[in-house]
Amino acid sequence: MRKNIIFFWSATGNSLHVAREISEHFWANGESCELVSVAAWRGESFRLDEGYEAVGFVFPVYFGGIPSPFEHFIEQLNLSAVHDAHIFSVVTCGGSGGNSTNADLEQLLNCKKKGLSSAHTITYYSSYYILHTELVYTTRPRSKVQTQAGDRKLAEVVGAILARRPTKIPRMNPLYHFGYDRKRHSLSHCDERFVTNRHCTSCGQCAELCPMNNIGLVSDKPYWQHNCALCLACLHWCPNRAIEYGTVSRFRERYHHPAVTAKEIHREKSQGPFSQTIDFRNKGR
Ligand SMILES: Cc1cc2nc3c(=O)[nH]c(=O)nc-3n(C[C@H](O)[C@H](O)[C@H](O)COP(=O)(O)O)c2cc1C
Structure with missing residues (x-):
């Protein structure tokens, strides 16, 4: 049986959906495909065994590049046992930065004497609250239309990956990074602006979902510990808009x-190789 693996990072589900679809199609094609969530990774080294025929990276664009924790994970990822594999990426975004992000990944892999065989970008509805996310009183919501368009592109991408079809790999555009790089790498304290309102029921879901394990609970209320990736999982998934x-x-x-x-x-995070049982309650203060 042909053996494949996908590393992914996802906060609001676009990239998880993509990774899962690709994996399910591999299985339906009589091939295996492991899904490895990089959520909760804390710097452990990871060496990929030999024998994988396709190695995938599926993740969102954050400020025109790779989310910083995912980038650090790839930096240390040992790919020396990978030979002749189809290495592919699928970047999900809200409309811009897919090429520069794929180019970033290519450069990271080149440092390991590897390279992408195919690079794909899928535009979904953006999770970035300030620029893109719609106002609550919008009468013609874009999210449904954009999600459907993204899923249609996903079907094409899945076909190309299963066929191990090579694509052109985008070149780095230094201009695109102007201003963005610093932003992307200095997010940890941006969580100072998160607040909870009176609708918080102390369910603790925000702490459970946070891929950085950055949220603790004191008297069952969340507080952010300044190791944030600004992924916004806590804000988007809160069941009470709190x-x-x-x-x-x-x-x-x-x-x-x-x-x-x-x-x-949560399941992907807690079953991932970097998961650990964490008691978020009354931690650290
Ligand atoms: C902090 C942050 C920065 C983002 N920056 C960009 C960007 O530069 N360009 C873009 O098109 N989308 C941007 N997005 C939107 C995400 O790339 C997009 O919604 C992605 O599909 C989310 O993936 P996920 O649902 O798997 O977390 C950003 C989102 C966040 C949270």
């Missing part, structure tokens, strides 16, 4: 890919 980012998110819709649930995001 989390805001200052005032900018107040009248903005919450989003997640409709085929993905909070339970599934």
Whole structure:
């Protein structure tokens, strides 16, 4: 049986949906495909065994590049046992930065004397609250239309990956990174603006889902510990709309890919190789 593996990072489900679809199609094709969530990774080294015929990276664009924790994971990922594999990426985004992000990944892999065989970008509805996410009183919501368009592109991408069809790999555009790189790598304290409102029921889901394990609970209320990736999983998944980012998110819709649930995001995180049992309650203060 041909053996494949996909590493992924997902906060609001777009990339998880993509990774899962590719994996399910591999299985339906008589091939195996492991899904490895990089959520909760804390710097452990990871060496990929030999024998994989396709190695995939599926993740969102954050500020025109690779989400910083995922980038650090790839930096240390040992691929020396990988020979002749089809290495592919699928970047999900809200409309811009797919090429520069794929180019970033290519450069990271080149440092390991590897390279992408195919690079894909799928535009979904954006999870970034300030620029894209719709106002709650929008009468013609874009999210459904954009998600359907993304899923149609996904079907094409899945076909290309299963056929191990090579694509052109985008070149790095340094101009695109102007201003963005610093932003992407200095997010940890941006969580100072998260606040909870009176609708918080102390369910603790925000802490469970956070891929950085950045949220602790004191008297069952969340607090953010300044190791944030600004992925916004806490804000988008809160079942009671009890989390805001200052005032900018107040009248903005919450989003997640409709085929993905909070339970599934949590399951992927807790069954991943980097999971650990964490008691979030009354921790650290
Ligand atoms: C902090 C942050 C920065 C983002 N920056 C960009 C960007 O530069 N360009 C873009 O098209 N989308 C951007 N997005 C949107 C995400 O790339 C997009 O919604 C992605 O599909 C989310 O993937 P996920 O649902 O798997 O978490 C950003 C989202 C976040 C949270």
